[in-house]
Amino acid sequence: MKIVFYFSPMSSATRVHWALEELGVQYERQRVNLSAGEQRRPEFLALNPNGKVPLLVVEGQPIFESLAQLLYLAETYGVDQGLYPKHGPARTEALKWMCWGSVSLYEAMMRLMRNTSDRFPAEQRNDQAGAAARKDLADLFGILDRHLADKAYLLGSEFSLADVALATWPPYLGRLGVDLTAFKHIHAWVGRCMSRPALGRVLAG
Numbered sequence: 001m002k003i004v005f006y007f008s009p010m011s012s013a014t015r016v017h018w019a020l021e022e023l024g025v026q027y028e029r030q031r032v033n034l035s036a037g038e039q040r041r042p043e044f045l046a047l048n049p050n051g052k053v054p055l056l057v058v059e060g061q062p063i064f065e066s067l068a069q070l071l072y073l074a075e076t077y078g079v080d081q082g083l084y085p086k087h088g089p090a091r092t093e094a095l096k097w098m099c100w101g102s103v104s105l106y107e108a109m110m111r112l113m114r115n116t117s118d119r120f121p122a123e124q125r126n127d128q129a130g131a132a133a134r135k136d137l138a139d140l141f142g143i144l145d146r147h148l149a150d151k152a153y154l155l156g157s158e159f160s161l162a163d164v165a166l167a168t169w170p171p172y173l174g175r176l177g178v179d180l181t182a183f184k185h186i187h188a189w190v191g192r193c194m195s196r197p198a199l200g201r202v203l204a205g
């Protein structure tokens with residue numbers, strides 16, 4: 001199976017990169033220089049018309065969207081490797097959290113960024129919308145924190161690709177100035193996930 005992974009460091013690609021390393025699958029890496037605008041080159045847009053990383057091309061078939069890529073890898077390799085549940089209640093639980101992270105949490109994160117980050121033009125930012133996003137994120141992290149109160153990982157006692165799908169975001173939000181100190185269970189869970197050697201290899205470049 002030929003897998004080509006288009007990525008940029010410290011981006012939405014990190015979680016897919018981490019999953020590839022956890023699974024130990026063979027893949028070719030293609031770094032995309034976002035600052036140089038390589039994601040808008042015609043040859044890249046032909047594979048991903050969204051002009052974004054990550055992109056996974058499997059046997060010539062492009063898969064855009066990091067959640068789709070994670071689910072593809074989980075279904076194809078994760079069950080055999082013990083990193084993704086077989087069909088049944090645990091699989092449903094994994095899907096629920098992976099989608100929650102990529103839809104509800106991601107939406108609030110992006111809303112915060114768009115309204116507070118100087119990467120976006122000042123005239124497009126709105127302080128009240130930023131404050132509302134901060135409040136929504138606190139509510140969402142409250143939900144996650146309560147879920148993790150009696151568990152080492154999202155699905156219980158075992159690490160899985162559901163953790164890979166979510167665990168990079170609290171540290172990212174911390175760097176954006178979101179105060180996560182109240183969420184002690186999240187803090188402990190992120191610490192466990194960050195100590196995975198596969199993630200260490202990704203962050204080492």
Ligand SMILES: N[C@@H](CCC(=O)N[C@@H](CS)C(=O)NCC(=O)O)C(=O)O
Binds near residue numbers: 034051065
């Ligand atoms: N929902 C997409 C988001 C991808 C995304 O926003 N990627 C950013 C990097 S974090 C990107 O490639 N930006 C380049 C650009 O917009 O020009 C996914 O999860 O794959």
